[in-house]
Amino acid sequence: MKRTLCALAVLGLTATLPAQPALNKDVAKIYAEICANCHGAQLEGGSAPSMLDDQWSSGNGDDASIARIIYDGSLEKGMPAFHSLMSEGDVRAMVIFIREQRANHQRSRQAKTVPTGTITTTEHPYRIETVATGLSTPWSIAFLPGDRVLVTEKTGRLRVIEGGRLLPQAIKGTPAVRDDGQGGLLEVAVHPDYATNGWIYLAYSDPAKNAAGKEVSLTMLVRGRIKAGAWVDEEKIWQAPIEFYHPGGGVHYGCRIAFDGQGYLYFSHGERGRGPEAQEIRRPNGKIHRIHDDGRIPADNPFVNTPGAFPTIWTYGNRNPQGLDFDPRTGILWETEHGPRGGDELNIVRRGANYGWNTITFGMNYDGSPITAETAREGMEQPVTYWVPSIAVCGIDFYEGTLFPKWTGNLFVSSLAQQELRRLVIDGDKVVSQEVILKGIGRLRDVQCAPDGSIYVAVNDPGAIIRLVPAN
Template sequence: MARFRPATSLTLPMALLAVSLAPACAQESASDAAGQAAGAADAASPSSASADYRVVTVAEGLENPWGIAFVGDDILVTEKAGDLRVIRDGQLLEAPITGVPEVLPAGQGGLMDVVPHPDFDTNRWVYLTLSKPMGEGATTAVVRGRYDGTALTEVEELFVARSSGRNGHYGSRIAFDGQGYMFVSVGDRQASPSGDLTAHPAQDLSNHHGVIVRLHDDGRVPDDNPFVGRDGALPEIWSYGHRNPQALAFEPATGHLWSTEHGPQGGDEFNRIEPGLNYGWPVVGFGVNYGGDPIHDGTSAPGMESPEHYWVPSIATSGLAFYTGDRFPEWQGNAFAGGLAGEQIARLTVVNGEVTSEETILEGMGRVRDVRDGPDGYLYVALDDRAGRPTSIVRLEPGN
């Protein structure tokens, strides 16, 4: 069973971040977005315990940005309402990419993750996750299309989750392992835990509630998935017992797959994902129900994995990246986990699969929806705010 460590954030004063990222009159509507040249610094250089950095606006005026991807010289950004936008030559283009399938933009659903194929330069495939309309509701789906700079063509649907529920907990992140396999997270769709917790849909292998699935890059199911051939189990499933995993990333140094997932009130988790394992929701965990009532039968149980790290109170984890660039040598190999309610990034030092330290950076600038390791060595962040502040794509550059 995996070990866990409580969150021990080294939260630092962030008074230096009082300078706004954008004029107060900026709107959160894509139609008002003119973009901003990359490299124009908007904030002073705050200090962290490990490195000085400054916050630079890449683009603003987006409507609920959800995912960031680097494709050729373009930066693609998904907007939850259903548009795929392009940042090119430092400007947010007014026209969205055509060819994106219909989404149900309700609750937590919409157009969510965007990831290029590892061989994008030769095949031009771009992958999207979205809330696919299904009857009166929606479910998590994965599509791909060939990107030509203005449109997605040859769009095809690769995966549709067998899950249903309210308009939340879609999961919806994609990660490629570099060996031809694609991993996709699906949330538990807000299925309420009650009575026999082991009967919760996230503990049932016959559906896709609260799972991470593993597929070939064309959507086929690999023959060596852990539940292939097991009666009553869906063969796509790689791991199960998750609540709402809104981040997936491979650790380059080890090849390990990591995920962060939302807990209820408390108990957000940082998990190393292994095939066939049960990550415990809702039987075990470190949170409580909204209002304070207990949910879990405990914090550990035989046959169920405990997180390597957890947050109490919750930071509402979303977005995860391992830093591989050369702009911040001090951060090489660190994990960066975004926080929505926490309005922060948690910088985690991971050594031999164990979190040895945590530091809070980028605090108080807005809800962090996504974090990506840019090809230019900078760290890119999607700020999806609901407090009247501009929604932006920003990046962290060395403060000196």
């Protein structure tokens, strides 16, 4: 069925457009009041066509095309112009809303089951093997020499898979965590020279009390070793002063860790739900940080000599980065970052750069109201690509194995909301193509290439570790 749209326009409007009212109203209410009468309460169609299929009478269905037909209308198709009814922010929010409803419709038609047998993709057929079940929100995966695999559970336990079997006992003596909302035991990472030094790194939400005796928390990094099933030799690697800790609201801790092979450790830190603080370089939240792997502050960090700045900051204006990895071919550091409602991002991490949150964004507030109409501003980085609606991007990993030779060098991206594992073909600093190779088996929290070339994935709801192996 051919379709036209019934309301709004998207971003990309020029400064010459006439002034528009600032509704800043829940976008679902705007749709119900203005669009549903023609296009149906669930976008299923009525006197005007459905917006749930992929046939478009104007443009190719991208944001700009939708914007054009909504803003200017199409009298010959019975579509009025709505440019005088909404602010540019409301317009942006409506496009996100339409994208969300289409994605929800597609997801509702898919069964949540683990596929059996051969799964066909563009380059390689594969099958799924279940490695471990019964985990409580597995968050991160890391590999030790031999056949040992480390898995963090958000609830605070560090687990070991050995010989393809989940050991019943968690590692003893790991740090206490604030298991609240999105907080808990998050990242586990193994030092590049683990074979000689034995260091394992943990990132977690650190529970503390401030000077007023109020419970607060913030992301913290430590390293230690595992001996005889216990966490020992712990050293504090990074901790912010207590005045930067935040009470309640257990959201946006980050955190992923990446080593550059030259003695530096990079890690991501969410803005803890306080968007404007991501722009403040005196604060640690909403940033990518760079330290030596023993916690020392590098002398060449971009703000190390700026009065009042937090010295470990490498980038700022980040929202909630939960994917971080170096492209082994180019040495470029890539990051995935949760947007709000819409606007998840894939970024290249550049020294001292500002990634714009929450001044610019391709998303909107969770209540459906606009954050801003701006998606770009001079001096702020643009994402290499972004996703609307949000797929809830999480862990990422560049594939370095040989079991799937045509995938070597590709970037794998896990997602929570859309329950997808995506394969991105990267050429230098650009995304050439994307393919969803797994979908609908649960929330995918992390993805890691194993030493043997298989691909491990952490699944939430239910908590499990699976791996992808060649079909043959």
